[in-house]
Amino acid sequence: VHVDDEGFMTSYDEWDEEIAKELAKNIGIELTDEHWRVVKFLREDFAETGETPTLRRVSKVGGFPTKELFKLFPKKPAKKMAYVAGLPKPHGCV
Numbered sequence: 001v002h003v004d005d006e007g008f009m010t011s012y013d014e015w016d017e018e019i020a021k022e023l024a025k026n027i028g029i030e031l032t033d034e035h036w037r038v039v040k041f042l043r044e045d046f047a048e049t050g051e052t053p054t055l056r057r058v059s060k061v062g063g064f065p066t067k068e069l070f071k072l073f074p075k076k077p078a079k080k081m082a083y084v085a086g087l088p089k090p091h092g093c094v
Helices: 017-026 033-049 055-060 066-072 077-084
Strands: none
Touching (some): 017 077, 055 077
Protein backbone atom coordinates (compact mmCIF):
# COMPACT_ATOMS: atom_id res chain seq x y z
CA VAL A 1 0.00 0.00 0.00
CA HIS A 2 1.41 3.38 -1.01
CA VAL A 3 1.19 6.15 1.62
CA ASP A 4 2.54 9.66 2.12
CA ASP A 5 4.74 10.71 5.05
CA GLU A 6 1.64 11.16 7.26
CA GLY A 7 0.31 7.68 6.46
CA PHE A 8 -2.48 8.76 4.08
CA MET A 9 -2.91 6.47 1.09
CA THR A 10 -1.70 7.83 -2.25
CA SER A 11 -3.05 5.07 -4.50
CA TYR A 12 -6.75 5.25 -3.69
CA ASP A 13 -7.66 2.24 -5.81
CA GLU A 14 -5.57 0.03 -3.48
CA TRP A 15 -8.11 0.62 -0.69
CA ASP A 16 -10.52 -2.10 0.41
CA GLU A 17 -12.49 -2.92 3.55
CA GLU A 18 -9.66 -4.98 5.06
CA ILE A 19 -7.26 -2.07 4.66
CA ALA A 20 -9.88 0.24 6.21
CA LYS A 21 -10.11 -2.04 9.26
CA GLU A 22 -6.32 -1.97 9.66
CA LEU A 23 -6.15 1.80 9.24
CA ALA A 24 -8.93 2.25 11.82
CA LYS A 25 -7.14 -0.08 14.22
CA ASN A 26 -3.98 2.05 13.81
CA ILE A 27 -5.86 5.02 15.28
CA GLY A 28 -7.79 3.09 17.92
CA ILE A 29 -11.15 2.82 16.15
CA GLU A 30 -13.20 -0.34 15.75
CA LEU A 31 -15.49 0.13 12.76
CA THR A 32 -19.24 -0.16 13.30
CA ASP A 33 -22.05 0.01 10.73
CA GLU A 34 -22.27 3.77 11.35
CA HIS A 35 -18.54 4.21 10.64
CA TRP A 36 -18.99 2.26 7.39
CA ARG A 37 -21.87 4.55 6.31
CA VAL A 38 -19.62 7.59 6.75
CA VAL A 39 -16.66 5.92 5.00
CA LYS A 40 -18.88 4.89 2.09
CA PHE A 41 -20.16 8.47 1.73
CA LEU A 42 -16.59 9.84 1.74
CA ARG A 43 -15.46 7.43 -0.98
CA GLU A 44 -18.53 8.08 -3.15
CA ASP A 45 -18.20 11.85 -2.76
CA PHE A 46 -14.48 11.68 -3.57
CA ALA A 47 -15.23 9.64 -6.71
CA GLU A 48 -17.69 12.34 -7.84
CA THR A 49 -15.73 15.47 -6.93
CA GLY A 50 -12.08 14.39 -6.91
CA GLU A 51 -11.63 16.01 -3.49
CA THR A 52 -11.81 14.65 0.03
CA PRO A 53 -15.00 16.05 1.59
CA THR A 54 -14.62 18.46 4.49
CA LEU A 55 -16.31 17.88 7.84
CA ARG A 56 -18.92 20.47 6.88
CA ARG A 57 -19.67 18.70 3.59
CA VAL A 58 -19.96 15.29 5.28
CA SER A 59 -22.42 16.84 7.72
CA LYS A 60 -24.46 18.93 5.27
CA VAL A 61 -24.42 16.79 2.11
CA GLY A 62 -23.99 13.39 3.76
CA GLY A 63 -26.55 14.14 6.46
CA PHE A 64 -24.33 13.06 9.37
CA PRO A 65 -24.67 15.31 12.44
CA THR A 66 -21.34 16.91 13.39
CA LYS A 67 -21.66 15.69 16.99
CA GLU A 68 -22.04 12.13 15.71
CA LEU A 69 -18.92 12.48 13.56
CA PHE A 70 -16.94 13.61 16.61
CA LYS A 71 -18.22 10.55 18.52
CA LEU A 72 -17.30 8.17 15.71
CA PHE A 73 -13.93 9.77 14.90
CA PRO A 74 -12.85 11.59 18.10
CA LYS A 75 -10.74 14.77 18.19
CA LYS A 76 -9.97 15.20 14.47
CA PRO A 77 -12.90 13.66 12.61
CA ALA A 78 -12.20 15.05 9.12
CA LYS A 79 -8.61 13.81 9.18
CA LYS A 80 -9.50 10.43 10.71
CA MET A 81 -12.43 9.80 8.35
CA ALA A 82 -10.24 10.50 5.31
CA TYR A 83 -7.46 8.30 6.69
CA VAL A 84 -9.76 5.30 7.22
CA ALA A 85 -11.45 5.87 3.84
CA GLY A 86 -8.04 5.76 2.14
CA LEU A 87 -8.34 9.32 0.83
CA PRO A 88 -6.03 12.37 0.88
CA LYS A 89 -6.04 14.55 3.98
CA PRO A 90 -8.80 17.16 3.50
CA HIS A 91 -7.75 20.73 2.67
CA GLY A 92 -7.64 22.84 5.81
CA CYS A 93 -6.48 19.97 8.05
CA VAL A 94 -3.18 20.48 9.82
